[in-house]
Structure formats: C-alpha cells, structure tokens
Amino acid sequence: METIELLILLLKFIVFPGAIFCIAYGFFLEWFDRKLYAKFQNRIGPLLTGPKGLLQPFADFVKLLAKEDITPVGADKLGFTLTPLLTVAVSLFTLLFIPIHSLTGVLSLPGDVLLVLFISTVFGLLIMFAGYFSGNRFSMVGTERTGLQFVGYEIPFALSVISVAAAARSLEITNIVNYQVNILGLPLIVFTPIAFAIYLISALAKLEKIPFDIPEAETEIVGGWQVEYSGKKLAFFRLATDLKMVFVSGLAAALFLGGPYGPSIPGLEPIFYTIWFIIKTLIVMFILSNLRSLFARYRIDQVVHGFWKYMVPLAVLQILIVEGLIFMGVI
Amino acid sequence: MSVEKRIFKIPVGPQHPALKEFEHFVFTVDGERVIDVGFRIGYTHRGIEKLAESKTYIQNLYLCERICGICSAAHQGCYAQTVEELADITAPPRGTYIRTLIWELERIHSHLLWLGVAAHEIGFDTLFMLVWRDREVVMDLLEMISGNRVNYAMSTIGGVRRDISDELKHKILKGLDILEERTKYYKEVCMKEQTILARAANVGILTREQALKLNAVGPTARASGVDVDLRRDDPYGAYDEVPFNVIVYDTCDVLARVLVRVDETFECINMCRWLLENLPEGDIRTKFARKIAENEVVGRVEAPRGELFYYIKSNGTDKPERLKVRTPTLANILPVCEMLKGGYIADIPIVLAGIDPCFACMDRALFIDENSEKKWVWSREQLRIYSIKWYKEHGNEVVRERWKQ
Numbered sequence: 001m002e003t004i005e006l007l008i009l010l011l012k013f014i015v016f017p018g019a020i021f022c023i024a025y026g027f028f029l030e031w032f033d034r035k036l037y038a039k040f041q042n043r044i045g046p047l048l049t050g051p052k053g054l055l056q057p058f059a060d061f062v063k064l065l066a067k068e069d070i071t072p073v074g075a076d077k078l079g080f081t082l083t084p085l086l087t088v089a090v091s092l093f094t095l096l097f098i099p100i101h102s103l104t105g106v107l108s109l110p111g112d113v114l115l116v117l118f119i120s121t122v123f124g125l126l127i128m129f130a131g132y133f134s135g136n137r138f139s140m141v142g143t144e145r146t147g148l149q150f151v152g153y154e155i156p157f158a159l160s161v162i163s164v165a166a167a168a169r170s171l172e173i174t175n176i177v178n179y180q181v182n183i184l185g186l187p188l189i190v191f192t193p194i195a196f197a198i199y200l201i202s203a204l205a206k207l208e209k210i211p212f213d214i215p216e217a218e219t220e221i222v223g224g225w226q227v228e229y230s231g232k233k234l235a236f237f238r239l240a241t242d243l244k245m246v247f248v249s250g251l252a253a254a255l256f257l258g259g260p261y262g263p264s265i266p267g268l269e270p271i272f273y274t275i276w277f278i279i280k281t282l283i284v285m286f287i288l289s290n291l292r293s294l295f296a297r298y299r300i301d302q303v304v305h306g307f308w309k310y311m312v313p314l315a316v317l318q319i320l321i322v323e324g325l326i327f328m329g330v331i
Numbered sequence: 332m333s334v335e336k337r338i339f340k341i342p343v344g345p346q347h348p349a350l351k352e353f354e355h356f357v358f359t360v361d362g363e364r365v366i367d368v369g370f371r372i373g374y375t376h377r378g379i380e381k382l383a384e385s386k387t388y389i390q391n392l393y394l395c396e397r398i399c400g401i402c403s404a405a406h407q408g409c410y411a412q413t414v415e416e417l418a419d420i421t422a423p424p425r426g427t428y429i430r431t432l433i434w435e436l437e438r439i440h441s442h443l444l445w446l447g448v449a450a451h452e453i454g455f456d457t458l459f460m461l462v463w464r465d466r467e468v469v470m471d472l473l474e475m476i477s478g479n480r481v482n483y484a485m486s487t488i489g490g491v492r493r494d495i496s497d498e499l500k501h502k503i504l505k506g507l508d509i510l511e512e513r514t515k516y517y518k519e520v521c522m523k524e525q526t527i528l529a530r531a532a533n534v535g536i537l538t539r540e541q542a543l544k545l546n547a548v549g550p551t552a553r554a555s556g557v558d559v560d561l562r563r564d565d566p567y568g569a570y571d572e573v574p575f576n577v578i579v580y581d582t583c584d585v586l587a588r589v590l591v592r593v594d595e596t597f598e599c600i601n602m603c604r605w606l607l608e609n610l611p612e613g614d615i616r617t618k619f620a621r622k623i624a625e626n627e628v629v630g631r632v633e634a635p636r637g638e639l640f641y642y643i644k645s646n647g648t649d650k651p652e653r654l655k656v657r658t659p660t661l662a663n664i665l666p667v668c669e670m671l672k673g674g675y676i677a678d679i680p681i682v683l684a685g686i687d688p689c690f691a692c693m694d695r696a697l698f699i700d701e702n703s704e705k706k707w708v709w710s711r712e713q714l715r716i717y718s719i720k721w722y723k724e725h726g727n728e729v730v731r732e733r734w735k736q
Contacts, residue, residue: 041460137341141360141676210454211526214677296526297454299677 009106017100017274019092025278026242029249030057032282033289040293057242061235069231072134079133084229084236087126091243094119097173098250099259100277101270103181104174113171116251117158123206123244124150127215130237131225142224145300146215149205152307153212157202159315160195164188164255167322167331177259184331187258191331194318196256198311200284203248204291205303207241211295212303249281249288257283338366343679345374354688360676368668372661383654388414388488388623391651396482398656401444403482404437405634406656411486412567413630413641418488418623424569424611426490431569432606433476433485434632435599439510440469441635442592442599445687446517449589452680453530458520465513472506475499490616500607511600518593521586531586535670535682538583547666548659549637550595551686554588556581561633568632572609573602588685621649634659636687660688 012018031046031054038045046053071080096107097116109115124146131143165171167188168179180188189196205212216224229237253259257280264272298306325331338361345353353374359367379398383391395410396403408430415422422430443466450458470480477483477493485491495503521527537547542555552559560577562570578594580587623645630641637659646652663686670682 041457042464043460137339140339141341210456213454293457295455296450296458296524296530297677298526298529299675301675302529 012106013096018096018106021100022092022095022243022246023239026239026246027057027061028054029245029281029285030242032285033245036286036289037293040290061239064235064238065232067231067234069233070228072136072228074135075228076133076135079129080228081233083126083130083133084233084240087123087130087240088236088243090119090122090126091240091247094247095243095250098247099173099177099254099273100250101260101274103177103259103261103273108172108174111171112173113161113165113176116173117161120157120206120247121150121154123240124154127208127225130229131215134225134228136228138227139225142215142227146225148300148304149212149214152304153202153205153311156198156307156311156315157206159312159319160192160199160202161251161255163192163195163315163319163322166319167191167326169326173254177254177261180258181261187256189256191325192256192318192322194314194321196252198315198318199252199256200287200291201311202307203252204288205307207244207248207288209288210292211298213297214300214303245285245288246281249284250277252284253277253280341676343683352688356679356683358671358676358679365671365674365676365679368671370664370668372664380654380656383651385650387621387649388651389621391654392487393482393484395654395656396484399658400481401441402437402634402636402639404433404485405632405639407484408434408486408568409630409632409634409639409641410643411488412632413628413643414488414623415619416630417626417628417643417645418619420489420617420619422490423614423617425494425613426615426617428569428606428610429491429493429495429615430486431573432495432603433473433483433491434568435602435606436469436473436476437483438635439596439599439603440466440473441687442596443469443514445592445635445684446521446589449585449681449684450527452684453527455527458517462517465510468506468509468513472503475502487616489619490614492616494615495607495610500610503607504604507600507603511597514593514596514600518590521589521593527589528586530678530681531589532582532584534585534678535588535674535685536583537666537670539581541669542583542666545665545669546662547637548662549633549635549687550588550591551637551663551666553577553579554591555583559638561631561638565631567630569606573605575602585681585685592687622647623649636660637662660686663688 014020034056035045035053046056049055049059071077094116097105097112099105105112127146128143128150131139131146164176168176170176170179176188180186204210208215214224216226226234226237260273260277260280262272262276262279264276322331338359341358341360343356343358345355355371355374357369357371358365359369379394383394386394392407392410396407398406411430443462447459447462447466450456450462473483474480476495476499477485485493521531537551537555539556541547542552542557547555547557548559556579558577558579561567562575563577575598578591578598580591625645625647627642627644630643632639639659640655640657642653642655643651644653667683667686667688670685671679674682
C-alpha cells in the first residue's frame with residue numbers, strides 16, 4: 001500500500017502536475033505569448049513547426065541543446081555551469097506549490113506563501129549570479145541592472161501577495177484558494193484589483209519582459225547577463241523563463257482568480273480543474289502579452305523610481321482597504 | 332569596491348546590436364553613467380572615391396548611388412546635378428521635377444525607416460513593426476516609378492531615366508493619402524505615449540551653440556534650433572518653386588529629433604502632391620557630351636540625413652580626375668559624442684540612432700596622424716595588406732589584451 005502511494009506521489013512530481021506537465025505547458029505558454037505578440041505587431045509568428053507553429057518553442061529548446069556549449073576563459077566554471085541548472089530546478093520546485101489539478105498543490109504546508117515568495121526572489125538572485133559568473137562586461141552591467149530592478153519590483157510584488165493573504169487571513173496557498181471557493185464564493189480580485197494590477201506589473205519585471213527587459217536589453221547591452229551563455233545552458237535559461245511564466249500566471253490564478261476552481265462534473269474534478277487552470281492562466285498571459293506590446297523599454301532609474309514612488313504606496317493602500325473591509329465584515 | 336574600480340570601459344561596436352553597421356565607440360562608464368566617449372571610424376571603407384576615378388561619368392552614376400542604401404537618390408541626384416554643372420548643361424523642367432519628387436519620396440521612406448529604428452532602440456518593437464509595415468507603401472510607390480525598391484537609378488546626367496504617366500500619378504496620390512493618415516497616427520503616438528516621452532524627452536541634449544560649433548547638419552541641427560535647410564537656403568532642383576516649411580524645434584533632445592522628422596514627413600507628402608499636380612510638360616532629359624573640359628564644381632543637396640557635399644574635378648576626359656564626398660553622418664559624428672556624455676548607458680542606442688547614422692557612407696579612410704598632423708589616404712587594398720601585416724605582428728598581443736580586460 002505504501003509503495004503504491006509513494007509511486008503516485010512520484011508520478012505527481014514527475015508527470016502530472018509536476019515536471020513534465022509544467023514544462024509542456026511552459027512551452028505552450030511561450031507559443032501563446034509569441035503568437036499573440038506577433039498578432040499585435042501585425043506579424044504571423046511561429047508557423048511551420050507543428051500545427052500553427054505550436055512546437056516551435058520545443059524545437060528551439062532541442063536545437064539549443066544540440067548547439068556548441070562554450071565556457072569563456074574568464075568565467076567562473078562551477079558557477080557558470082551550476083546557475084542554469086539551479087534556475088530550472090528552483091522554478092520547477094516552486095511550481096509544485098501551485099494548485100493545478102485540485103485545490104491543493106502537490107506540496108502544501110502552512111506558510112507556503114512566504115516560502116514561494118522567498119523562492120521567487122531567488123530567481124532574481126540566480127540571474128545576478130549568472131551574469132556575475134560569466135565575467136563579461138556586458139553581463140556585469142546586466143547584473144547591476146538586475147540587482148537594481150530587483151530592489152524595485154520585489155517589495156510591491158510581495159506586498160500585493162500579502163494583501164491577498166491578509167484578506168484570506170492565511171499564509172497557505174491551499175487555504176487562500178479554499179477561502180475563495182468555499183467561504184467567499186468569489187475570486188479575490190473583486191476586492192483586490194489594485195493588488196492584481198501591481199502583481200501583473202511586477203510580474204512583467206520578474207519575467208524581464210518589455211517594458212522591464214532592462215537587464216537583457218538587446219539594443220543596449222547585447223543581452224546583458226546572458227551574453228556568454230550558449231548551447232545547453234542557454235536552453236535551460238529559456239526553459240526556466242517558460243517555467244517562470246507558468247509560475248507567475250499560476251500564482252495569479254491561485255491568489256486572485258479563485259485557483260483552478262470552476263464548474264465541473266463531480267468525479268471528474270482533476271480534468272475540469274486543469275482546464276480551468278489553463279483558461280485562467282491564459283487570461284493572465286493574455287494581459288501580460290498585451291502589456292508588453294504596448295510600451296517602450298524604461299530606463300533603470302525610471303523603473304526603481306516608479307516602483308517605489310507609485311507601486312509601493314498603492315500596495316500599502318490596498319492592504320489598508322483589505323483591512324478596512326475585514327473590519328467592516330464584508331470579507 | 333573602490334571608486335576607481337567602478338569605472339570601466341564598454342566597447343560598442345564594431346559589431347553591436349545597437350549599430351546596424353560597423354563602427355567602434357568606447358564608452359567610459361561609471362555604473363550606468365557615461366563619462367567619456369571615444370570613437371574610431373573607418374570600418375566600412377570601400378575605396379569608392381578612388382574607384383570613381385577609373386570609371387566614366389555615366390558609370391559613376393551607379394557607383395555613387397551605392398554609397399548609401401537609404402539615401403541613394405540623394406547621392407545619385409547630387410552627383411548628376413554636380414556633373415551637369417560641370418558640363419554646363421541644365422536638365423529640362425519635367426526632369427528636374429521628377430528628380431525632386433524622387434528625393435522627397437526617398438525622404439519619406441528614410442524618415443519612416445528611422446522612426447522604426449528609433450522605436451526598436453528604445454525597445455518598442457510594436458511601433459517598429461507597424462512603422463515598417465507602412466513604409467512599404469512608399470517603397471511600393473518608388474518601385475512603381477523607378478522599377479527598384481532601394482537603388483532607384485532614376486537620375487541620369489541631364490535629367491531622369493523614366494517618365495511618370497497620368498495613371499501612375501493617380502496611384503502615387505492615393506499612396507500619399509495612406510501615408511499621411513498613418514504618419515498622423517504615429518505623430519500622435521510619439522507625442523502622447525508615456526514610455527516614449529520618458530525615454531526621449533531631455534535625453535541626448537545638444538545645445539544650439541554646440542550644434543553650431545560642432546557643425547551639426549540636417550534634422551539633428553534643426554532639432555537643436557539651428558534653422559538650416561539647403562532646400563531653402565541654396566535652392567536646387569525644383570525647390571525654389573515648391574512651397575514648404577522648414578521644421579525647427581528648439582528642445583534640443585531626442586524627442587525633438589523625432590518630431591522634426593515626423594513633421595518633415597508631412598511636408599514631404601505635401602511637396603510630392605504639389606510636384607505631381609504641377610508637373611510641367613516636355614522632355615525628361617537633355618543630351619550630354621561624354622567628355623567634359625577641365626573644370627571643378629562643388630555640389631550640395633539636403634539628403635534625408637542632412638547636407639550632402641560633392642566635389643568633382645574634370646580633366647577633359649570622360650572620367651573625373653577627383654571625386655570627393657562628405658556625407659551628413661561624418662558631420663554629425665562629433666555632435667553625437669557630445670550628446671552621449673553625461674547620459675546613461677541605456678540612452679546610448681537611442682542617442683546614437685538620433686542622428687540617423689550611416690557609417691558605410693561616411694567611411695572614406697582619411698588618416699590623420701595626431702602628432703605630426705600628417706594626412707594620407709589609403710585605398711582598400713593597401714588597408715587590407717596593412718591590416719594583415721599588422722595582425723601578424725600584433726595579433727597575439729591584442730587577443731591576450733582583450734582577455735585580460
């Protein structure tokens with residue numbers, strides 16, 4: 001009996017909703033994002049690999065795996081090799097906390113909101129290390145920029161999540177989802193729209209998408225921290241970016257949009273919940289793609305300035321609103 | 332980390348995504364601030380001036396056109412105009428009008444291209460894609476008139492090569508309407524979109540005094556409040572008859588350079604309409620004797636990027652004795668270094684792009700020895716031999732030096 005349970009848990013980790021599902025879904029999200037971005041720019045986007053270019057991100061990944069992998073003389077060998085692996089591992093690990101097929105993630109423990117927030121800051125740190133270890137001048141500038149941007153977006157990101165946690169009076173993702181489904185009966189975005197907006201904007205910065213693609217700004221510093229990475233290592237970084245997209249949109253779905261819950265047929269919940277999860281994350285991704293096709297890239301000082309001057313006060317205001325609502329007994 | 336250590340040098344170019352051509356800049360930066368700028372030009376030297384001396388006047392038409400891909404008509408037209416003056420012939424009015432029309436259509440295409448590039452440099456790829464889509468309209472018009480999309484080969488010595496029929500005129504007017512509507516939209520975007528304003532306003536300042544002192548030309552000068560435009564100041568072609576305004580902005584920043592170009596596009600569209608409606612009847616070219624008596628002439632036109640300067644000397648044969656070209660980018664290279672100082676690294680691409688640089692047209696390989704002030708000119712072959720020799724001797728050191736840094 002125990003071995004079967006262990007086997008099921010292992011399958012959950014590796015196949016569904018763990019690694020393999022998340023990676024496949026990450027590639028799908030990248031395709032969705034690219035296709036949508038292309039549509040907004042009056043282009044066609046990926047077209048030939050698979051139906052409507054669906055397999056293009058996967059093909060890119062495989063192609064990069066086969067490419068020559070160069071470690072520059074000036075790089076720190078151990079760090080240079082370890083960072084891409086760590087980045088993928090960390091992104092996969094955080095995904096285990098996101099509820100996908102049921103109201104609970106594969107892993108769930110009291111206070112996991114804090115854990116997930118902490119690990120998501122590690123993304124930023126790892127990017128800094130990645131740039132630092134490669135010992136290139138452009139990477140150095142990229143690293144500095146990552147660090148600065150990190151100072152900007154991390155606090156509003158955390159505050160926006162905290163306001164949701166405050167509303168649900170719990171620091172466990174499962175409880176927050178349960179609160180929305182069973183107690184409130186409404187997704188929390190109804191009461192925390194400001195937090196949702198701040199979450200999305202900081203998420204763009206976390207994912208290094210326009211207008212916050214400053215650390216890798218192609219036209220300014222030639223790709224910033226990832227200049228020296230090639231072959232397998234670059235492939236892993238790109239995979240990690242896709243996984244981060246799943247994480248960011250999945251967390252948004254869990255915290256603001258009622259998790260994977262939606263109308264379903266009793267007994268078939270895992271299937272329906274997965275479909276609802278996909279729909280909700282696609283909505284988040286749609287907004288993110290829209291945002292990134294609308295703007296020009298900001299300058300690093302403008303970003304830090306903007307986040308601290310506007311986002312942080314707004315996030316605090318949101319927390320105050322939530323507290324007020326709790327005090328009045330609305331939620 | 333000590334203060335000195337934070338100051339380091341960033342090379343931009345010869346290969347860099349922000350530069351569409353090869354040119355080398357060295358930026359001394361302190362964190363994100365640029366303290367000093369050094370540059371080295373000459374990577375795209377092609378020996379065109381020397382080559383021109385061995386070709387006939389007619390052959391040189393097509394050589395000069397290839398100095399620059401974007402302002403090819405300006406180069407060819409300027410060359411043709413200068414040779415006409417050299418041979419003392421004048422193009423018939425219809426030929427002059429069509430030549431001017433091509434110049435103005437080319438200006439529209441060049442300015443729209445620039446707007447797209449500028450948008451790309453500040454990471455606004457959506458605007459870049461859309462502008463370039465609409466630029467296709469003017470490219471198609473040029474193709475309809477001349478048969479070519481890039482090097483039009485329209486001007487010839489004594490006029491132009493192809494006529495414009497009434498049917499074509501109608502098509503061009505239709506295309507101009509589309510362009511005007513789209514350009515209006517882009518102007519609105521440039522003036523209202525907050526991210527563009529944040530990146531372009533008060534960036535890359537070049538004051539009026541600096542612009543005059545460092546000899547800025549074209550839209551770069553006009554964005555710094557310097558009211559110069561050869562089309563009005565020294566009319567050539569049909570410009571003394573066409574009504575148009577010279578656009579001048581005095582905010583001296585990148586935004587001004589954007590707006591100068593966008594507003595100029597409107598002027599160009601109106602000028603094209605006027606030229607088409609008032610196209611005189613008659614021949615499109617006159618005959619031209621192959622040999623030109625000894626003479627020397629300086630010709631100037633206002634290319635999309637600024638003042639273009641041609642000097643041709645003839646010696647009685649059918650080939651020029653000397654051809655000298657000064658392109659607007661060379662004039663703008665000192666001002667751009669001034670603009671970059673004190674700015675952020677993030678502003679380098681947009682400021683560099685702000686002058687609409689075209690390094691390939693600029694490089695004519697003039698060597699100046701700073702110590703003895705000796706000047707000499709090398710052909711491409713000499714340069715090649717020298718570079719091979721130099722790298723044989725110094726190659727290893729250079730590579731090692733680069734790794735150390």
